[in-house]
Amino acid sequence: MEPNIHRGNSLLTTNLSNLDINDVVVFNYSDSLFGKQVYVFRIVGKPKDVIEIKSGILYRNGSKANKIGTSYDYKVTMNEYADLKPNLVSDYDLRKKREDTLIVSLSEKVAINNNLDDRRFILSNDHSDNYINEVYGKNWNKDFFGPLTIPSGKYFVLGDNRDNSNDSRFIGLIDKEQIIGEVITTW
Template sequence: MFTNRKTAIIFTAFILFLIIIKSTGLFNWYNMVTNTMEPAIKKHSNVFVSNLFKYDNNDIIVFEDKYFSEPVIFRLIGKTDDKIQIKSGALFVNGKKVNDENKLPEYKVPRGLFFQIIESEKIFHSYEPAQLTYIDTFRVAAYRNYAKSLNLEELIYDKSYEEKEIEETYNKKWNRDNFGPLVIPKSKLFVLGDNRGNSIDSRYFGLVDIEYVKGKVLF
């Protein structure tokens, strides 16, 4: 009887401890509901977050935004006064080209080859409705080395390609691969998804308010 009571007390205390640290943001957990951060974080993975740690560019953060119905997870690219620009798919921060090793590029894949590699673990977000032109070309996000081994051409939009959602947000004729320059105002953040060609991020929904950041992803 004593053992059962002691166990119940310990269990209750543990649950209360979890509630406290979760409600204060000291330690929290969230589910990755999209493929935006592949391959770093796969869809349906759980991430553990804390607001005890400072975050900086290239860290992965969790935040709330009116654009989404629940907290979301993205990589932090720019903070207050940083100048962000994307030129032909290449990311620049404060005039310096970023070693964008986390980026998952998107490639053009001929129809015949697409059906040969569709089950490969080295490609992401690949499905038949993702056709690019007519019925003979598909768009596939893939690891760089794998794409290089297949001699695939990276899909980069030129400046003439219009994306109305970006234009509505920034009142500029930018697109996902030709964006900015944009200087981040005070108390705002600019975020991108690693799965760059399949990510609705700050290029589309705008800047993130610092006050809505829940914390930094630890693992």
């Protein structure tokens, strides 16, 4: 959830609120590889919403969704990386090295301030992600996903670090019963 919630932050939650778009929620999740876990993600789709991601841009019901301090992967040179190092989202931001180009995770604000917003690392439409295909039975990827209509009692959640998040694109929709509560503050 970086850049908005950092590794090691404490969270205060409530289960007394009505869940809405952009709420950050804590929920139980279990799989055969890691067992029971607690995840923290942002609700971007509620029941009856249609979610689609085109060229890395999230759409809800046909309109661009509001962004709340999201970060993405960007292509930068070695020299640019040295200049950006103090602005990286976390210690884990250096993703890949391709010849003289690095893939780093930056907040959108930092990318725009450094004139890098046109260098976002976006997968092509013909790239299929095996994990997404396993969950949804579709040849989608993190940057070209949907359209998907959210059924009753389900939620679609995304991490704020959009290119590095094991969220609903990969784990599927979240049942309302899995949600422990909404995050109301962090420290």
